[in-house]
Amino acid sequence: MDYTSTVFVFTLACFIGLGVIKGVSRLLHTPLMSLTNAISAIAVLGAILLAGGEHSDHIHLIGAIAVFASTVNAVSGFLITHRMLGMFKSKQAIASRKQP
Amino acid sequence: MNVLASQAASVVAAIFFILSLHWMNDPRSAARLSVPFGSLALLLAVVAAWMRPEVVTQQWIVMAVIAGIAVGVPLSRVALTAAPQRTALSHSFGGLAAALVGAAKFIVWSTEEPAQLTTFRTGAIVVECLLGSITLTGSLLAGAKLQGLSWIPQRPIIFRGQIALNLSVLVVALALGAYVVVNPTAPSALICLFVSLALSLIFGALLILRIGGADMPTVISILNSYAGLAAVAMGFALDVPLLIVAGALDGASGLILSIIMCRAMNRSFTNVLFGGFGQAVQTSHQQETRQYKAETVEGAALMLEMAHSVVIVPGYGMAVAQAQHRLRELYDQLMSRGISVKFVIHPVAGRMPGHMNVLLAEAEIPYEDIVEMDELNPDMPQVDVALVVGANDVVNPAAKESKGSPIYGMPIVEVHRAKSVLAIKRSTSPGFAGIDNDLYFQDTTFMLFGDAKNIVGELAKRLAVDEAQTAHAM
Numbered sequence: 001m002d003y004t005s006t007v008f009v010f011t012l013a014c015f016i017g018l019g020v021i022k023g024v025s026r027l028l029h030t031p032l033m034s035l036t037n038a039i040s041a042i043a044v045l046g047a048i049l050l051a052g053g054e055h056s057d058h059i060h061l062i063g064a065i066a067v068f069a070s071t072v073n074a075v076s077g078f079l080i081t082h083r084m085l086g087m088f089k090s091k092q093a094i095a096s097r098k099q100p
Numbered sequence: 101m102n103v104l105a106s107q108a109a110s111v112v113a114a115i116f117f118i119l120s121l122h123w124m125n126d127p128r129s130a131a132r133l134s135v136p137f138g139s140l141a142l143l144l145a146v147v148a149a150w151m152r153p154e155v156v157t158q159q160w161i162v163m164a165v166i167a168g169i170a171v172g173v174p175l176s177r178v179a180l181t182a183a184p185q186r187t188a189l190s191h192s193f194g195g196l197a198a199a200l201v202g203a204a205k206f207i208v209w210s211t212e213e214p215a216q217l218t219t220f221r222t223g224a225i226v227v228e229c230l231l232g233s234i235t236l237t238g239s240l241l242a243g244a245k246l247q248g249l250s251w252i253p254q255r256p257i258i259f260r261g262q263i264a265l266n267l268s269v270l271v272v273a274l275a276l277g278a279y280v281v282v283n284p285t286a287p288s289a290l291i292c293l294f295v296s297l298a299l300s301l302i303f304g305a306l307l308i309l310r311i312g313g314a315d316m317p318t319v320i321s322i323l324n325s326y327a328g329l330a331a332v333a334m335g336f337a338l339d340v341p342l343l344i345v346a347g348a349l350d351g352a353s354g355l356i357l358s359i360i361m362c363r364a365m366n367r368s369f370t371n372v373l374f375g376g377f378g379q380a381v382q383t384s385h386q387q388e389t390r391q392y393k394a395e396t397v398e399g400a401a402l403m404l405e406m407a408h409s410v411v412i413v414p415g416y417g418m419a420v421a422q423a424q425h426r427l428r429e430l431y432d433q434l435m436s437r438g439i440s441v442k443f444v445i446h447p448v449a450g451r452m453p454g455h456m457n458v459l460l461a462e463a464e465i466p467y468e469d470i471v472e473m474d475e476l477n478p479d480m481p482q483v484d485v486a487l488v489v490g491a492n493d494v495v496n497p498a499a500k501e502s503k504g505s506p507i508y509g510m511p512i513v514e515v516h517r518a519k520s521v522l523a524i525k526r527s528t529s530p531g532f533a534g535i536d537n538d539l540y541f542q543d544t545t546f547m548l549f550g551d552a553k554n555i556v557g558e559l560a561k562r563l564a565v566d567e568a569q570t571a572h573a574m
Contacts, residue, residue, distance in 0.1 A: 003220050006336055006344060013345040016118060017352030023125040024353075026447075027467050029360075029454025030183055031134075032124055032353060033324055037190045039117050039138055040331045040350035045149045046201040046338050051164060052155035055208060060157070062204040064164040069193040069200075071168020072175065074142055077190060079176030080183070082135040084458050088127040091466040 031084040038077025044070035102151065109148035110342040116141035117346055121353070127467055145342055180462050181419045184320060184451040188243035191323045195235030198330035199297065202228035205337060206293055210285065217284035221337055226277040228333035229293065230300045235326040238304035242311065242319055246451055256312040266306045273299035307373060313416070314493065316451045318361040318372045325354025357453045364447035366499075366509040395546035397555065400522050401562035403546070404430075407484035409440040411476060413513050414456050415449050417490015417526065421552035424463040427489065429560035431465055433567070443470045444513050446494035473513045486515035488523040488539075490552050495523075496537045521545040524552050 024032050047070055050063030120138035123129040150161070178186050202225045209216045244252045276296035280289045311319050328350030335343030362369060395403075404410060412431075418424060434441045443465060449456045460470055480486075488495055497516040498505040515521050516539050523545060539545055548555050 003336075006339065006341065009341045010332060010336075010344045010348055013348035014352055017121075017349040018356065020118060020121045020349070021353045021356045023122065025125055025127060025130070026472055027127060027454065027457045027461075027470060028124050028130055029357060030187075030452060030458045031130070031454070032121075033187055033320070033357065033453065034183070034190070035120065035124065035134060035138060036324065036328070036350040036353040037187065037194065039120070039142070039346050040194055040328050041197075042113075042142060042145060042343055042346040043194065043197045043201065043331050043334055044142075044146060045340055045343060046205070046334050047164075047197055048146070048149045048161055049152070049154055049338070050201060050204050050208075051160040052150070052157050054154075054156050059204050059208060060160045062200050064160040066197040066200040066204075067161055067164035068168045068171075069197040071165050072172040073190045073193050073197075074139075075169050075172025076175035076186070078135050078139045078142075079173065080178075080186065081138075083176065084180065084183075084461070085127070085131040085134065087458065087461040087464075088131065088467050089461070089464060090128070091468050094464055094466050 027088060028085070031081045034077050034081045034084070038074050038081060041070040041074035041077060044074065102153070106148040106152060109144045110340075113141040113145040113148075114342055114345045116144075117349060121349060180458050181422065182247070183458060184316060184455060185243045185246040187452055188239045188246060188320060188323070191320070191327045192236045192239035192243065194327035195232040195239060195330060197232070198327070198334050199229050199232030199236060201334055202226075202232060202337065203293065203297065207290065210290060214285045219281060219284075222284040223281045224333045224336035226280055226293070226296070228330050228337055229297050230273060230277055231326050231330040231333060233297050233300035234304035234307070235323055235330060236304060237301045238308045238319075238326075239323050241305050241308040242316065242323065245308070245311070245313070246316060254313050257309040262306075262310065266303065269299050269303045269306060272296075273303060310373070313451065314448070315365075315372050317448045317453050317455070318358055318365065318367075320452050321354050321358035321361055322369065322373070323354070325351045325358065328352070328354055361448055361453060364511060366507075366511065392540045392547050393545065395522065395548055397548070397558045397562055400546065400548055401559050401566065403485055403520060403522065404434060404439075404487075404559065405437065405563065405566065407434075407439055409483050410434055410442075410485045410487060411480075411483050411515070411518070412441065412443050412487045412489060413449075413491050413495055413515060414443065414445070414460070414489045415491025415494060416451060416455075417492070417524075417552055419450060419455065419459055419490070421490060421526075423489060423552040423556050424459045424465075426553055426556040426560060427460070428463040428465055430556055430563070431469075433560050433563040436567070437563075441469060442476060444473050444476045445470060446473050446491070446511075446513050449491060449494055473511065477514045480514045480517040481519070483515075483518040484520065486518035486521045488515060488521065489556065490524065490526075492525075492537055495539055497539055497542075498537070501538075515539065516542060516544075519544065522548060524548045524550070524555050526551065 047063050047066035051060055051067050116137045120134045123133045206225050245254050273296045276292045280293050283289055328347045331347030332344050431441050445456045495513050495515045499507045499510040499512045521544055
């Protein structure tokens, strides 16, 4: 890809991001942060190509540390977001659970 | 064919990421869809990358992924009061990954294919390394402060010439980075990149030294957007559009949250990062000892029982005392009497955006009764009792009334306009901003001194006893 088109992608993604995030419920700012954290663990793509590419073992090691850090973010980020989102309950949901 | 499949996977992943965030607009759709779609997208992208022909050895990746899962799963089970620390740690891991990938890519290209190091690409690598390292040490230090580790004080650390020192470290790091961009293939470029990296690591730590607890929501949001932008820079360096999209989403989210936090404190980014809030605030301190009215649990319970409408304002003190479950008991007692109860949340209450909401949701308080301060402030004069639990600066009327106050202009939960106020406080000491709170000396305010968890628990118990007695009498 040439540079102009990557810059183009970035510009559009920023506008989409700002639009989408503005709509996020204010109740959910903490899970929002852990969700975007997990999403940005997509950096693992760059790390995989280093850890698995045709490189010296030094580079493999650096790549593996980066894969490790990103995996921790992805796994813990998605799991804790799921856990937190499951806690937000409406009156109806709480009432219906109390009646067996 | 393989290339086509991997490109299709990354388009689908980008769409799923956007949808995943879009569904966060409502708690119901968020709980059902956001995480499944987000994680599916990441999985797709990872598998597509792993299948690429450039990946020739597997063992490093497999080991790292297994180790990552082994650490990630327990990290997702921390208590939610520790959510800010976990978030800070995860920002620092994001920064670490970005800085490592950037540096390694530079080493590979400069030794094997110097032609790859175009100005644009080198620029992206340098930005990636610098943002990544600032985020790494900055977030680690923020996490340590949030965790309350003993080697680092939670209050801001300020010394003479600090801003000059910080700025000169940053300027040298940027100058070295610029040198690398201009001369990417010079023999000294690699060394310059490393020195610049090291200086950025130092700068990240220096930046956070000045930050106190009350500013953490803003700072965590800013670090969040840095981590996102570092991923964007990685996407530019490696020519991976999916990285650019995901990083931009993360960056946008961090940016919007920091703007909301700054507005909620009536401060600017620069003021948060260089202001040293909570330090050396010595405004016209009135020397006369003023009188506050202390109230007993029995008296407070009676006030609550007589009320038609109650608002509860939780602050970081509620989280520290772990009082949220007791608050739920109190909420149940009041609701069973037909009293209207709302929880009012200030955007910067707690140590990260939305912190209070999660803690209240964990205690099974329905989200319909958790409201924003803007929604409730106009109705405040109709509120019979405002119960303040471990909040201080966010209910300080000085923000409205006294022009000399450091928090003047900050939007607050206007409990001072309620018919009466019950304030639970551990001690008479001032809050994070180090400012006296006139609320406590108001005619309509009654103080309950002690541990928030105990007091709220006793209030709930008292109300339960009263109810049993009434039932008995009938």
